[in-house]
Amino acid sequence: MWAGALSTLSFTLLLATLAKGSVQTAQACLSMVPGLTVFAQGSPGYAAAVTPFNLRFSPSPGLIVTPTTVAQIQSAVACGFNSSLHVSARSGGHSYAAYALSGDIVVDMSNFKNITMNADHTVVVQTGNRLGDVATTIFAQGKRALPHGSCPYVGTGGHTLYGGFGFLSRFSGGLLLDTVQSAKVVLANGTLVTASASSHPDLFFALRGGGPSFGLVVEWTYLTSAAPPTTVNYGIGFPSSFNIAQATAVYTAWQAFAASAPEALAMAAVLGRSDSGKVSLSLEGNYYGTLSKAKSVLAPLVASVGHGGTLTTKALGWIEGLEAFAGGDGTLNTSAPDGHDTFFAKSLITSQPSSNASIKSWITYLATQGDSTDTNWFAQIDLYGGKISAVASNATAFANRNAFLVYQLYASSSTGTPPYPSDGIAFVNNMLNALEPNPQGAYPNYIDPSLTTEQWQELYFGSNVGRLESIKKSVDPSNVFGFVEGF
Secondary structure, three states, X not given: OOOXXXXXXXXXXXXXXXXXXOHHHHHHHHHOOOOOEEEEOOOOOHHHHOOOOEOOOOOOOOEEEEOOOHHHHHHXXXXXXXXXXXXXXXXXXXXXXXXXXXXXEEEEOOOOOOEEEOOOOEEEEEOOOEHHHHHHHHHHOOOEEOOOOOOOOOEHHHHHHHOOOOOOOOOOOOOHXXXXXXXXXXXXXXXXXXXXXXXXXXXHHHHOOOOOOOOEEEEEEEEOEEOOOOEEEEEEEOOOOEEHHHHHHHXXXXXXXXXXXXXXXXXXXXXXXXXXXXXXXXXXXXXXXOHHHHHHHHHHHHHHHOOOOEEEEEEEOHHHHHHOOOOOOOOOOOOOOOOOEOEEEEEEEEOOOOOHHHHHHHXXXXXXXXXXXXXXXXXXXXXXXXOOOOOOOOOOOOXXXXXXXXXXXXXXXXXXXXXXXXXXXXXXXXXXHHHOOOOOOOOHHHOOOOOOHHHHHHHHHXXXXXXXXXXXXXXXXXXXXXXXXXX
8 A cells, every 4th residue: 555655755855865944945855756746836726725724814835735645745744854844734624723734845635535444343544534524434334433523524634633522422432533543644754654552652642632743644543333323413492592691591501401411412502692782592412312212311401491492303314413513505525615714713621510600701791792793703512521531631642531511612704704803813812711711621623823832732731741742752853743833
């Protein structure tokens, strides 16, 4: 599978050592890699290749390459290494801060689409695949499933490297990174290794939650599980939006129920804009079991939130259950061009229920300031625990295993296109401050470029920072895979 890599790698290493330290040097090096497509600034195709998901950013990497073989990836990384340039990889390109396009050389993985199911129920997934591609393929090849996010266009690269939460996570498999059995990785010097529990175990630890600072993953091997035969999609709707007191009461009741919810129940709350002094609030999720059991489990929740809440349920198959939360056109198909947005987001991880005073403070801010901001905003809160918390905080680089709720606080420009409103960043920052002025954890897949080094290290990686710094020095001492919020 990796035939030809060493000969090409040796050639490009020799070429790159002739001169160092410039994009021009790297471009000359890359031009000698057989069959590799290279886009330089100003060349045809560059502008389309460099467009990020979040249009609040305007990245301008020196070079973008679109390899078709692993040997070409090795050569591209070697050219960067020997030209003293940073290299980044783009899998799905959904980094909230456009970090996939932050390297001097960007390796676009979009040609790496192979998905191979094995008899032992593992699946080998190249990192050019998006979540929708993986979900439909592994279900078609044996009704298998993985615990991953709901957006079909998110790439498997960053999603796995930083965690990978989905509604199934509490019930089966934990985070997507918890299902990883091994990874094929191109290291900073261009060599290819397999990282697993028995081979390069420190690298394996770092790749499961530590982000893209340690190597360029070209394929993951995941252990799949049997897809639940029934997904009960549910929602609790209310006849109108809520004032501050009502929303505080409903959310407090939802949070209290979530604290002891069964693992088979996935729970989310979504708050959004309404009239001045009010917020919209919806409660939703999935139950993995029979329809009758779902109704029985959810009945106490409906009673506790009150305020005219009405439960709707629908028993679906596995793929239909994923489609219910896929957004867009409601399919997992990723053949159409990906969309874009212009936004700023923050996250918060809480390890226990927030106090009534904190919730009231937060909802008061949303109800009073949320109507006057120039943004389109929402807050989504997902319940963690279950199989996620069954893993020790130092077993992988994902340290926040005690997560109870994970908040995503998100505000787009009114049109979804630039420019971003001048009040947007402050509005989201204060959304967090109103709830928790001293956060203890955050989710790196909602990566926040406004954090200081001390903040992101503590919030994302906690007690694992020291080990990750040590691994970085070992596998990438020249910081080839460096970026602003990377080790």
